[in-house]
Amino acid sequence: MNRKRGRGGAWWVAWLVAFGTASAMAQPFRFDRDTLSFANSTVFEYRGGYAQGRTRTSETEKTKRYTRRCFVMSRSVLQFYKFARFDPGAAPLDDRALAQRVRALSRIQPWKPALPKNKRTVFPGYANLRQLSEAHARVLQENLGLGWPTYTRLGNYRMFFKQNDRGYQDKMHAVLDRTLEQGGFFVAYLSDYPHFRINHSILIYGRRLSRPGTDVEHYITYDPNHPDGPRELKWSNSLHVFNFQKDQEFPGGFTKVYQVYGKWLQ
Numbered sequence: 085m086n087r088k089r090g091r092g093g094a095w096w097v098a099w100l101v102a103f104g105t106a107s108a109m110a111q112p113f114r115f116d117r118d119t120l121s122f123a124n125s126t127v128f129e130y131r132g133g134y135a136q137g138r139t140r141t142s143e144t145e146k147t148k149r150y151t152r153r154c155f156v157m158s159r160s161v162l163q164f165y166k167f168a169r170f171d172p173g174a175a176p177l178d179d180r181a182l183a184q185r186v187r188a189l190s191r192i193q194p195w196k197p198a199l200p201k202n203k204r205t206v207f208p209g210y211a212n213l214r215q216l217s218e219a220h221a222r223v224l225q226e227n228l229g230l231g232w233p234t235y236t237r238l239g240n241y242r243m244f245f246k247q248n249d250r251g252y253q254d255k256m257h258a259v260l261d262r263t264l265e266q267g268g269f270f271v272a273y274l275s276d277y278p279h280f281r282i283n284h285s286i287l288i289y290g291r292r293l294s295r296p297g298t299d300v301e302h303y304i305t306y307d308p309n310h311p312d313g314p315r316e317l318k319w320s321n322s323l324h325v326f327n328f329q330k331d332q333e334f335p336g337g338f339t340k341v342y343q344v345y346g347k348w349l350q
Contacts (some may be wrong), residue, residue, distance in 0.1 A: 089288050094299065096248045101233050103158045107176055110227065110258065110267045111217070113165060113265065113269070113289045113290070115306065115313065116214060117211075117212040117213070117214050118161065118164070118165055118212060118213055118214070119161055119213065119306050119311060120157055120160070120161060120213065120214070120215060120217045120224070120308070120311060121214050121217040121218040121221065121308065121310050121311055122150065122217060122221045122224075122225065122311060123150070123308065123309055124150060124151065124152075124153045124154045124308035125150055125151045125155055125249075125309075127151045142191050142253075147317065150225050150235070151231065152231030152232065152235075153225075153228070153229075153230065153231045154284050154285040154286070154308045154309065155226070155231070155237070155273075155285040155344070156228050156229040156230070156231060156234065156273045156274065157285075157308035158272075158285045158286055158287040158306070158308060158345075159190075159194050159229075159271060159344075159345050160189075160190060160224075160228045160229070161194055161213070161287055161306055162269055162287060163189055163190060163194050163272060164198075165198075165212045165213075165269070166194070166196075166198040166199065167192050167198070167199050167204055167205055167214070168189055168194075168204055168205050168206075168207055168210055169201055169204035169205070169206050169207070169209050170206075170208075170210055170213075170215075170216070171206055171207070171209070172207075172208075172209065172210055172211040172215075174208030175208060175209060175210060176208055176209025176219075177207075177209065179220065179223050179286065180343070182207075182220060182269060183227045184222035184225050185205060185227065186223065186224055186227040187227045188205060189205045190229050193240060193348070194271070194345040195345055195347050195348070195350075196344055200201075207350045210335055212340050225285070234285075238349050238350075239273070239342065239343075239344050240344075241341075242342050245332050246342075250324050253324060253325065253326065253340060253341065254324055256326075256343060257326075257340050257341075257344065259343055259346070260272075260288060260303070260341070260343070263343075263346070264288070264289075264290065264291060264303075269287055269288065269289045270287075270288040270343055270345070270346070271285065271287050271288075271290075271343065271344050271345045271346070272285065272286050272287075272288055272305075272317070272341045272342065272343060273285050273341070273342040273343075273344045274286065274326075274328055274339045274340070274341060275339065275340050275342070276284060276338055276339050276340065277340070281334060281335060282308050282328065282333075282339050284307075284309075284333075284334075285308070285344065286305045286306060286307045286308070286315070287305060287306040287326075288303050288305045288315070288317060289305070289306060290303070290304040290306060291303055291304065292304055292316070293309070299320060300318050300319065300320055300321070300322040301319040301321070302316055302317075302318055303316065303318070303319070304315040304316065305317050307331075309331070309333060310331065312348075315328070315329045316328075316329045317329070317341070326338070326339050326340065326341045327336055327339065
């Protein structure tokens with residue numbers, strides 16, 4: 085009898101946690117509202133998914149380019165969605181105050197539960213992240229975080245140790261599904277090491293319906309390289325592999341997926 089009450093209590097606590105998370109993130113994620121308006125620029129120019137080098141650019145152009153920030157941008161979109169609130173009716177902040185507020189938000193650990201409305205960092209003068217980043221792109225770019233530390237993230241080194249572990253990709257697929265079912269988002273590190281055709285980070289925020297009878301699952305993603313619209317990640321249940329959508333920087337196809345920012349040191 086006590087065991088039954090214990091199981092019921094555990095179920096009740098789990099329900100409250102899920103309900104609290106859903107309440108804190110009551111507004112559904114929308115690409116045209118909840119993502120950054122600017123792009124992460126690639127270091128090289130690409131054609132058909134393959135690096136071509138970069139044509140000669142002036143020092144001014146080099147300074148303006150925003151590169152190596154795919155991890156930073158994927159993390160930041162998640163942080164704004166979970167910890168920020170917008171107040172379009174209030175007077176906007178000046179650049180200095182805005183920079184301080186952006187830095188404060190970027191320091192909140194992204195794996196923490198979403199905050200309730202009254203505890204969120206407020207960004208006045210704009211209705212959403214897309215509007216804010218259109219009006220103050222440079223302020224956000226200079227204060228969301230540096231790109232180079234992402235190359236030394238401990239979680240990235242899984243690509244060396246897990247490259248031949250098919251079971252680990254099954255595990256990542258299971259974690260992805262569970263995260264989305266619980267109303268969360270999955271920040272993914274994409275790598276096809278040892279080939280290096282892709283070395284990138286995206287935010288997976290939803291699913292698309294699959295055709296009846298197919299074994300392929302479809303996921304909707306925010307790709308920092310493409311602020312114009314969502315990209316697609318696929319999972320094959322028969323092959324136990326992920327595939328990412330073809331674009332200018334990636335020839336498309338096979339990639340390994342590793343969750344990042346899901347917990348400490350990941």
